[in-house]
Amino acid sequence: MAIVRWDPGRDIDSLQGDVNRLFDSFFGRREAGQASSLRRWVPAMDLAETEDQLVLRADLPGMERDDIDIEVKDNVLTISGERKAEHEKKGEGFHRIERSFGRFSRSLGLPRGVDAKSVTASFENGVLEVRMPKPEERKATRIEIATEAVEVESGEESAEHSTGSKPVDAAA
Numbered sequence: 001m002a003i004v005r006w007d008p009g010r011d012i013d014s015l016q017g018d019v020n021r022l023f024d025s026f027f028g029r030r031e032a033g034q035a036s037s038l039r040r041w042v043p044a045m046d047l048a049e050t051e052d053q054l055v056l057r058a059d060l061p062g063m064e065r066d067d068i069d070i071e072v073k074d075n076v077l078t079i080s081g082e083r084k085a086e087h088e089k090k091g092e093g094f095h096r097i098e099r100s101f102g103r104f105s106r107s108l109g110l111p112r113g114v115d116a117k118s119v120t121a122s123f124e125n126g127v128l129e130v131r132m133p134k135p136e137e138r139k140a141t142r143i144e145i146a147t148e149a150v151e152v153e154s155g156e157e158s159a160e161h162s163t164g165s166k167p168v169d170a171a172a
Helices: 006-026 032-038
Strands: 046-049 052-058 070-074 076-081 102-109 120-124 127-132
Touching: 046 102, 052 076, 070 127, 076 127
Parallel strands: none
Antiparallel strands: 046 052, 052 127, 070 076, 076 102, 120 127
16 A cells, blocks of 8 residues: 655745746746756655565755665654755856755654664665555454353252253163
8 A cells, every 4th residue: 555645835835836827938937046946855765565564765966875764763763864955156047956966854754663772774875765664453452351260069960060961871
């Protein structure tokens, strides 16, 4: 089952970008610094479920291992970090900046029982992979109701042990 986190800010940013491009095409281009300051960077994440693990993959291109922090607290996994800007100062010519930079933080609620000490992470080719063992299913424990012991006096059978029939002799 894929879990997709809805981020209303991303939809608003996308709509704002579309409207800005529409106005730019009619009234001329705005300064590159203005466009990049309005954009907020939120890395894309996928969450997959295997037979025994939850696997989260996040696209973090251009980042280094040391730029990323992973924390599990109160059944919430938080991935945060900062992608630094690589702007070049140019005196002449056309300069366009479309990639977003800056700090980000993504949080994901985990099922109860995930052991934070068993969470592992790897980072290769700009893709962060976090693996968490699925918690064991909590099974109901059946509790037997104890019955009170009925005392049997010598020579008398209790109603609980009485079958209403007499023992049969093997010789008969």
